[in-house]
Amino acid sequence: MSAPANVIESLDRGIDAALEDLAALARIPSVSARGFDPAHVARSAQETAELLAKSGLERVEILTLPGAHPYAVGEWLHAGPDAPTVLVYAHHDVQPPGRESHWQSPPFEPTRRGDGRLYGRGVVDDKAGVLLHLAAQRAWLAAAGALPVNVKWIVEGEEETGSEHLAEFLRAHRTRLDCDVLVLSDTANLDTGIPSLTTSLRGIVQVDVTVRALDHPIHSGMWGGPVPDAATAMTSLLARLIDERGAIAVPGVYDDVPELSAEERAALAALPFDADTFRRDAGMSAGAAFIGESDRTVYERLWHRPSLALTALEGMPIATAA
Template structure:
């Protein structure tokens, strides 16, 4: 059994070299959405695989998909010990607009206790947190306390296009007792946070038609339907005066928050003013009876994301547009189902379309919401591990956004997905000037050390 103090002091000793290793990996521009960077994504996968092989993994492989490869490795130390599956990704977001970067995106630079560069926090740094913790056990303590499997995909930033195929194909290999994903952010600086809920999504194109061509607004205005007017009325009717969505059946599957959950959310040090200011908003808005965090994390939404119709140029042009269209998205919460919501949205528009107008509802894509089974003992274990590293109580948080791969992993492994993220809310993950807090990186490695140690006592 590894001596934990020795493992932790190894982490302290190697602190700078762990940063240098991250810099080396981040120099590989593994932009998965760019055809030109296809070779770089592969180089990134091979770089990681070499690192994992140097740590004496018992098996490793480049897992091919139809596009970018994933990396797989395992350290099977003892079949009687629990097995942890770690998920991460090695691909990164594009870098444009390049002029806004203060230092070159693929030449990571250390400033103000942060490492600036594409991929530092999303997600190469978070992958290396685990790799470094594994190294610390092996070289600092002599052995790993649990079996570890690691899958690091190369397509997360393009929607994990082939992750489901991969997980089906390698189902036996990927079986584990616990699953941890490190690809999210903490609630705030120094507040260790486990993300336990994600919203899903359903996305639509709505088109209202009434005429076969744009018509003269003098000759026909007031005598036929105007699709733009009709769409505006339909949209206005989607929410009632309390901000609730009026689509029949929309809330049928929405889980009510428990008193305990509401208390937990209310206790978080949420700076509403700063949150509003971050997008220049001057007032909160939304469904009556809920706090802002409750609205953003635990309630479904329906929002227009784009609107177009008729004449869009400068100056006047008197036409009745032939059609009007809108992009519409719903953020979904447990247990809403995107396909079911798609049927309800379609039925609503067909029912309320005025005579003389036809409505087309095109369901573009969807993703399921996720809610972690927080009564599973692994959540208490993770809380304890995280708290030991950061010296602060660990909080449960949710995220208003959607991370489709979490549902894929949870469904395919049949295990709860522990979202133990080490990012910061303002770390510019998909924007210019992405950065990783180096103190978080260091404490993240220690959190992983404590987590593996705690998990070793579960069998």
């Protein structure tokens, strides 16, 4: 289904107002991580709720759970009982800004730079996710007087800290949030000018592994040979996690991963891919090569296949080694 021309025109007319709302929301330093003032996250929930209400949603509320940052919810259910109900998910919290000296413009003062983009912490992730869908909703309501589907909204405040209470929240409000389709707004476009629909997402499993071989440090010259050291054992274990083809060698890891259909494969192949741009965007060093299953395309490895990353490695510090 494509939107009627008057809705698209209405969207164009509303874009500046939506950008202003986005900037106002992004001015709130709603960092959900521990050690940051939770009052800012409460304020961004409030501001989000006001935006939902201002965009035609009804039953807009801030809902809370003990120990959780607040959720903003709302709904518009006048498309009729035969129309599907879409639940839009977004989050209003952000990551810490890091060192301010590394920012070219202040993290919480959204600034439009020479390339036409708005820069600020949380502008993309995920406050644009809120405003993008609200802008579409406003355009439909203004031009057509109604939405083509029933819509419910949930905007959480702790995605960046692992959505610790989300399952509990969904269970607590099961009926209220009941829907036919979930639209996750926390996704990306492939590139400027290429609007994209994300149709698959990967979950995450994090494992901490500790290897211990000795109960106290010993001299390698005196004991080396028969006596193991933890770092060698650990690196040998890690090296065996990936096979020669680049596949993950953990038994069972691919068991529930569906193979792409011919249509999905064709759709991926039709997307533009430039290896140099991809390498630059990822920050890959000149000598670094792509890894993963070499018989599958980069996009398939990136979006449809499990990946394995070693995110931290600790051993004995060089200064105290012998």
